[in-house]
Amino acid sequence: MLPIAGVLRDLRLAARNLLRNRQRTLVAVGTVAFGIVAFLLAGGFIQFIFHDMRETTIHSQLGHIQIVRPGYFDKGIADPYAFLLPGQSPEQKVVEKTTGFASLAPRLAFSGLISHDEATIAFVGEGVDPEREERLSSSLTLVEGRKLASATERAAILGEGLARSLGVHPGDQVILLATAATGSASAVEVTVAGIFATTSQEYDERALRIPITVARKLMKVSGATAWVILLDKTEDTVAAASHLASSLDAKNFEVVPWTALADFYNKTVVLFSKQVSVVKFIIGLLIVLTISNTQMMCVLERTTEIGTSLAIGRRGHDVMMLFLTEGALVGLLGGVVGVVVGYTLATLISAIGIPMPPPPGMAHGFIGQILVSPSLAFDAFSLAVLTTLVASVIPAWKASRMSIVDALRHNQ
Structure with missing residues (x-):
């Protein structure tokens, strides 16, 4: 490891060398900063999509955790009422003592046909x-x-797509037809209280x-078919699910975090994450090509100087470390400038807002x-x-491997 004095010396020399050609250094730092700003804006927009979709999915459909009977999500579609949870249970008290607990809501899943005038459509309720x-x-x-x-109250709220297909509005009467748990036909007339929309168009068309x-x-x-649990913070989901899984009898209760149920969200994260990785690779490649070209120009211009340094006893390793230090300083400066400018632009753009058309789904x-x-x-700073x-x-390796004689005769 280099002594502290040697590191400080290389830093001072590298800084002086960068200041010798301020214009080139500014171009190099600006190139790095521009790349980091582009990466932050693209990555920040994707992060907002992830965060917004995650919280909307949790607070409109899934909750943070669902507690069901074991096997409900595998076999419950065919016979959901063979997996019923009790309406009230001592285990609910255990759930309420979980760290970060906010609320617990029972839900009963069912399906059937909904009718209004001449229209009859299948629904999931x-x-x-x-x-x-x-x-x-x-x-x-x-x-x-x-x-x-x-x-x-005998009322219902319908998904926007389902209401549109039926042609109903708040105040209209609809009839729900279903096959009861006993196998007999069952029906109820309810009033449409409201029409809702979520982030999933497919869900809204049948819910x-x-x-x-x-x-x-x-x-x-x-x-109920499920107890849906809301936590104070989404980040507590893993810890809360682990605590509940160890606290509840695994033979009677299955603890399912929202991530296991949010198929559309999970696929979106995978797709967009790959896109961010491609952007990161392209920006990194542009920075590498630009800085490599700049450093090679520096080596060529300072060939005689490099030869002199080697002639008076400096080792090739020292020359190599000097150029690497110059590159690192360019990266540090470009990274700091890029992060500051990128964060400032992100704040301003977020304050104004970006109107977006409806995405697929x-x-x-x-x-x-x-x-x-x-x-x-x-991540952006590390990339820089x-x-x-x-x-x-x-460039640093080539500088360190120069022949002293050839380097000293370079400008002759």
Whole structure:
């Protein structure tokens, strides 16, 4: 390892060498900074998409954690009422003591046909407790009408696509037809209280919600198919799920985090993450090519100087470290400038907002923002330093391997 004095000496020499040609240094630093700004803006926009989709999915459909009977998500589609949870249970007290717990809402899943006038369409429904769902479904956007008022009113809220297909509006009467748990036909007439929209157009085209008491009467069951848990922070999901899995009897309860249920979100993250990686690679490649070319020009211009340094006893290793230090300084300066400018631009753009058209799978557009997290800023800064170091390796190696005689005769 180099002594501290040697490192400080190389830093001083590298800084002086960079200042000798300020214009070239500014171009190099500006190139790195521009690349980092582009990476931050692109990556920050993708991070906002991830964050917004994650929180909307959690607060409109899935919650942070769902507790069900073992095997419900594998076999419950065919016979959901063979996997019913009790309406009230001592285990709910255990859940409420979990660190970060915010609320627990029972849900009863069911399906059937919904009719209005001459139209009859298949639906997927959920019986919910409106009071307990207040916080959990905070991202459920009402397009028309109102939310469900109580657990006993004969009312329903319909997904926007389902309501459009039926041609109904708040105040209209619809009939829900279903096969009860006993195997008999069952029906109930409800009033359309409101029409909602979520981030999933597919879900909105077939979903509805009614009070859980009405759903239990329709399906002739008691209890719930799932307990949906909301936490104070999404980041606590893994710890809370692990705690609940160890606290509850695995033979009677299965703890499922939201990530295991959000298939569309998970596929979106994989796709967009690959796109960010491609952007990162392209920016890194541009920085490497630019800085490598700049460093090679420096080596050629300072050939005689390099030969003199080698002639008076400096080792090739010292020459190589000097050029690597210059590259690292360019990366440090470019990284700092790029992160500061990128964060400032991200803040300004987010304050204004980015109007976005409806993406695939969604019915409505949204106002985009750019979210620059500490991890993204660190990633950008690391990209600046690492790429400039990589770009400096070949020029530095060539400088260190110069023949002293040829170097001294370079300008003659």
